[in-house]
Amino acid sequence: MTHSLHRSGPIESQKKDFNWFMYQTKGVNDVNIKPKALEFIAAAEAVGSENWGDVKSGPRTQYKTEEIIDRITDKSRIRGVFTKREQVVEFLKIMKEKDTGLSVVITGVLSEVLPACEEAEVTPHSINYSLGVWGKKDNLPDDTTLSITTMCGHHMIPPKYVEHMMDQVKKGRLTADEAAIKLANFCYCGIYNQVRCSDIISKTVNEAAEKEVASTKE
Amino acid sequence: MRIDQEKCSGCGICIPYCPANAITIVNKKAQIDEDACFECGNCSRIRVVRCPKKAFFEQPGLYEGTRAARKFFSDPMTTHSVTKIPGRGTEEVKTNDVTGRVVRGQIGIAIEMGRPCLGTSMEQVEKMTSALGTLGIEFEEMNPLTHLMDDREKGTIKPEYMNEKMVSAIIEFGIPVSQMVPVINVIKDVANKLDTVFSLDMIYRFEEDGSLPIVPVLEDMGIRVRKNSKVNLGLGRPVVTR
Structure with missing residues (x-):
C-alpha cells in the first residue's frame, strides 16, 4: 500500500x-x-x-x-x-x-x-497524507539518494546501486538517461519516473564535477 | 536466497543489487548473510541483475517456515500464503471511494515500518503494535501483519516470527478523529525507541465543501504534513458518499 x-x-x-x-x-x-x-x-x-x-x-x-x-x-x-x-x-x-x-x-x-x-471537473473523494519519516533516521542515505530510491515505493532500489549508477555516469560509462532506465527497471509497477531520475543524476554529477574543478583551481 | 558456490565466479556484480547489504565476497566467492537477507528476490531477477553464471536460487522449503514472512513482506511478486492475503497492506485510499473504509469522522492510519530503505525486524514492529494495543486499537483485518499477531488486542506478534526481517511491514487501522491525538502521541513516543525508521500515512475523507480541517490539528501537534499526497478522485462505482 x-x-x-x-x-x-x-x-x-x-x-x-x-x-x-x-x-x-x-x-x-x-x-x-x-x-x-x-x-x-x-x-x-x-x-x-x-x-x-x-x-x-x-x-x-x-x-x-x-x-x-x-x-x-x-x-x-x-x-x-x-x-x-x-x-x-x-x-x-x-x-x-x-x-x-x-x-x-x-x-x-x-x-x-x-x-x-x-x-478536469473531478471532485476528490479522499486523501492519503504523508506525515513524513520517523524513527532512527541517522542510518538513512543522503537526501539525493532518497529522492531516487523512494520513486520505487516497494523499496527495491538499494542505495548502493544508486551510488554505483552515479559512479558509472561520472566515469562516462553510462549516460544519465541510461542509468535512470536501469533504476526504473527495479520497479515492478511502472510508477518509477525515469525522467525525473535522469534530471537528478545529471544535476548531481554536474555539481560534483564543478566542485572538483573549483577545488583544482584553488 | 542462496548462491550456488560451484557456479559463482566471485565477480561481485550482484553486490549493489541487494537492499539488505547482505552480499559480500569471501574467499573469492559471493556469500549471503542469511540473517540480513530479506528474501526480496532482487538478486535473482534475471532481467535486472545480470549474474553471468545465474548462480542465485531460492532456498528449498522457504515457504514452509516462518522465514516465508520475509518473502511475503519483501517481494511484491508474491501473494501471502500464510495469511492468504496478497500484498503488504490493504487497498487503503486507492479504493476508498468504493469501500468507504474511511468515512467522515474517521481517519485511517498506516505505519510503514522499515520504509524507506532500512527494512525492519518483527521485533521492531512489535514495539509499535504493542504500544498501540494499550489504546485498544483494532488492527486492520485485511492486512497480513495482523494475522501474524498472537494477541490482536495487545498487539503482540507470534514469538516464532520475532527474528524475521523484511523490507517493510505495514501496521494499519482506523480510528475516530477524536482519538487521533493520543494515537499520534504514542506513535511519536515509540519512534524514539526504534532501531529503524517508518513512514507515516493518514487517510482522510474530504469534507462536503472540499476542505481538510485535519491539517491545522496536525500542525498544532508539531506534525508537518508533506506536500505530496495520494488523492482518490471518487470515480469508482458504486461511490460511497458518507
Whole structure:
C-alpha cells in the first residue's frame, strides 16, 4: 500500500512527478477488468505517460506495451507516471468521460493535483497524507539518494546501486538517461519516473564535477 | 536466497543489487548473510541483475517456515500464503471511494515500518503494535501483519516470527478523529525507541465543501504534513458518499 506516497526531494523536482492508478475493488468491480484497463492505458498513452506498467508483468521501461497488455488479468494493477500537470488534467477528463467504474487515484504535490482536478471537473473523494519519516533516521542515505530510491515505493532500489549508477555516469560509462532506465527497471509497477531520475543524476554529477574543478583551481 | 558456490565466479556484480547489504565476497566467492537477507528476490531477477553464471536460487522449503514472512513482506511478486492475503497492506485510499473504509469522522492510519530503505525486524514492529494495543486499537483485518499477531488486542506478534526481517511491514487501522491525538502521541513516543525508521500515512475523507480541517490539528501537534499526497478522485462505482 501507499507505495507512491513517500517520494522525496526538492519540491520543484516533485512538481514534475505524478502517478496515476487504476484500481479495482475486491468483491465489487474486480471481474473482467481488461477492457477497462485498456481504456486507462489508451488514455495514459494518448497524453504521453512516460512510464507505466502492471505489477504482475513489469514496467514499460523494460517490457513492450503488447507484452504487458497480453498478460493483463483481473489481478493486474495498472499504474504509471506523468511529468506535467497538463497530462493529469487531460487524463482525468478522459477517465471521467469513460466512466469505467474503477477507482482513479493521482499522487503528486497537492498544490498541483487539486487544481488539476478542478480543471478536469473531478471532485476528490479522499486523501492519503504523508506525515513524513520517523524513527532512527541517522542510518538513512543522503537526501539525493532518497529522492531516487523512494520513486520505487516497494523499496527495491538499494542505495548502493544508486551510488554505483552515479559512479558509472561520472566515469562516462553510462549516460544519465541510461542509468535512470536501469533504476526504473527495479520497479515492478511502472510508477518509477525515469525522467525525473535522469534530471537528478545529471544535476548531481554536474555539481560534483564543478566542485572538483573549483577545488583544482584553488 | 542462496548462491550456488560451484557456479559463482566471485565477480561481485550482484553486490549493489541487494537492499539488505547482505552480499559480500569471501574467499573469492559471493556469500549471503542469511540473517540480513530479506528474501526480496532482487538478486535473482534475471532481467535486472545480470549474474553471468545465474548462480542465485531460492532456498528449498522457504515457504514452509516462518522465514516465508520475509518473502511475503519483501517481494511484491508474491501473494501471502500464510495469511492468504496478497500484498503488504490493504487497498487503503486507492479504493476508498468504493469501500468507504474511511468515512467522515474517521481517519485511517498506516505505519510503514522499515520504509524507506532500512527494512525492519518483527521485533521492531512489535514495539509499535504493542504500544498501540494499550489504546485498544483494532488492527486492520485485511492486512497480513495482523494475522501474524498472537494477541490482536495487545498487539503482540507470534514469538516464532520475532527474528524475521523484511523490507517493510505495514501496521494499519482506523480510528475516530477524536482519538487521533493520543494515537499520534504514542506513535511519536515509540519512534524514539526504534532501531529503524517508518513512514507515516493518514487517510482522510474530504469534507462536503472540499476542505481538510485535519491539517491545522496536525500542525498544532508539531506534525508537518508533506506536500505530496495520494488523492482518490471518487470515480469508482458504486461511490460511497458518507
